[in-house]
Amino acid sequence: SGFRDKSLRHFLVALSSLDPTQQQQLLVAGSAVAVGGLLTCYYWVYQGTKTKRIPIGDGWWGAGEKPQSEDEKVFPFQVQTSDEEIQDLYDRIDRTRYTEPLEDTGFQYGFNSTYLKKVVSHWRHQFNWKKQIAILNKYPQFKTNIEGLDVHFIHVRPPHREGQRVLPLMLVHGWPGSVYEFYRILPLLTNSLDSLAFEVICPSIPGYGFSEAPHKQGFDTLAAARVFHKLMERLGFSDYYLQGGDWGSIITTNMAQMKPECVKGLHLNMLTNKLRGFGVLFSILIGRYLPWLVGFTREDVRRLFGSVGFMERNFYEIIRETGYLHIQGTKPDSAGCGVNDSPVGLAAYILEKFSTWTDFNNRDLEDGGLERKFTLDDLLTNIMIYWTTGSIVSSMRFYKENLKTNIDNRLDNHTGVYVPTGLAAFPNEVRHVPQSWARDRFRNIYSYSYMPRGGHFAAFEEPQLLADDLLQFVKKVEKL
Numbered sequence: 001s002g003f004r005d006k007s008l009r010h011f012l013v014a015l016s017s018l019d020p021t022q023q024q025q026l027l028v029a030g031s032a033v034a035v036g037g038l039l040t041c042y043y044w045v046y047q048g049t050k051t052k053r054i055p056i057g058d059g060w061w062g063a064g065e066k067p068q069s070e071d072e073k074v075f076p077f078q079v080q081t082s083d084e085e086i087q088d089l090y091d092r093i094d095r096t097r098y099t100e101p102l103e104d105t106g107f108q109y110g111f112n113s114t115y116l117k118k119v120v121s122h123w124r125h126q127f128n129w130k131k132q133i134a135i136l137n138k139y140p141q142f143k144t145n146i147e148g149l150d151v152h153f154i155h156v157r158p159p160h161r162e163g164q165r166v167l168p169l170m171l172v173h174g175w176p177g178s179v180y181e182f183y184r185i186l187p188l189l190t191n192s193l194d195s196l197a198f199e200v201i202c203p204s205i206p207g208y209g210f211s212e213a214p215h216k217q218g219f220d221t222l223a224a225a226r227v228f229h230k231l232m233e234r235l236g237f238s239d240y241y242l243q244g245g246d247w248g249s250i251i252t253t254n255m256a257q258m259k260p261e262c263v264k265g266l267h268l269n270m271l272t273n274k275l276r277g278f279g280v281l282f283s284i285l286i287g288r289y290l291p292w293l294v295g296f297t298r299e300d301v302r303r304l305f306g307s308v309g310f311m312e313r314n315f316y317e318i319i320r321e322t323g324y325l326h327i328q329g330t331k332p333d334s335a336g337c338g339v340n341d342s343p344v345g346l347a348a349y350i351l352e353k354f355s356t357w358t359d360f361n362n363r364d365l366e367d368g369g370l371e372r373k374f375t376l377d378d379l380l381t382n383i384m385i386y387w388t389t390g391s392i393v394s395s396m397r398f399y400k401e402n403l404k405t406n407i408d409n410r411l412d413n414h415t416g417v418y419v420p421t422g423l424a425a426f427p428n429e430v431r432h433v434p435q436s437w438a439r440d441r442f443r444n445i446y447s448y449s450y451m452p453r454g455g456h457f458a459a460f461e462e463p464q465l466l467a468d469d470l471l472q473f474v475k476k477v478e479k480l
Helices: 002-016 020-035 037-048 083-094 113-125 129-136 186-190 221-234 247-258 278-286 298-305 310-321 323-328 332-341 343-356 360-364 376-389 392-403 463-478
Strands: 074-077 141-146 149-156 165-172 196-203 240-244 263-268 421-425 445-450
Touching: 083 113, 083 129, 083 343, 113 343, 113 376, 129 376, 141 221, 149 186, 149 221, 165 221, 165 247, 165 463, 186 196, 186 463, 196 221, 196 463, 221 247, 240 247, 247 263, 263 463, 298 310, 323 332, 323 392, 332 343, 332 392, 343 360, 343 376, 343 392, 376 392, 421 463, 445 463
Parallel strands: 165 196, 165 240, 240 263, 263 421, 421 445
Antiparallel strands: 074 141, 141 149, 149 196
């Protein structure tokens, strides 16, 4: 009773400090609370019925019928090229037809073609693909056939150091990235002088880069999660840590939901939740004015509402930035055939994401801010992985496979994550998810970090920040 009286006094004092417009908005929220009482009860009953794991299932994505037995050999792999491949690239670049940009548009209409000419000139005259291949091959790479697909992965073991604990860790990339995103963070994780180091496995998602593309419909994040569990089992690991962003965050989350007994901890740098449930609606309505009442911090308020409000920051911005998603989630092959045929078109399509998803403000810059966080050689190496493997269409199809059914009815969206979880919230990520919302899905949060800088491509942009946050999370789990 005393606690309720004290809370009521705090609420009344806070209410009296608001101006009439804000008080009116709170009255609207209060009415919604009253009307939604039954919905709230239903929501919590529904939450209590969530299952604790999703079925593992099985699949076959190779061409033709599934054979009686699968070849489980693991064989070495190296990236290769030829003079013919490079000359074909140059010929296509030389035939590019450009369109002049509108005046004073920056990247508001997409990749600015004036700056694109500079990127392409570097690609044609300074970029050395053979040199970049040597960099790609500096880490051990392998392939193994799982469910009919040759799955590519990097496997880096740390040097032996007396008294240092070594834990297995899988890093999973997203779109339009590749395993090359991890080349800056790999030495920080595997060659650490800390008491803890990682043995790191970085697979290419099937259909991306050097992993074979599925030959059949239906390969989604659940299938990728199962394939990657099979990969870890084939490599001799029974329990391991997972880290992911973009599609990698969803795939690793599915892995934790599918076989929680194998996942010692899950670390994510892109947080996913569904904007559903009356609690989320209530927090949106009053979180800006009484953040403490809905579990928001000041930083949550700043990131969610900013100076433009929740709708502008979270819905209108998302609409502006998800045209690609609607195309790839419906007719990926139509758009894909164009960018698969034109290397410059491919570069413009992919690199625009490395501009905007690093910081929305980059849209106002003529160069898209690309060279603030990346070198052109690094960016073009990622492009070359897509170009030389011809994997842009199959990577785009991954959206179709995950969105072609009513995704809200998928079992994994109604299944909590109960393994120890670490969440790194980067300020320029496409969407901010407060810890109070993340708890809807992640039931065992060990750490939630407001990262000081960085955006969507955390391992590529801020490898040291991501490595440090991952390390502190694992130490909490391991009680070190």
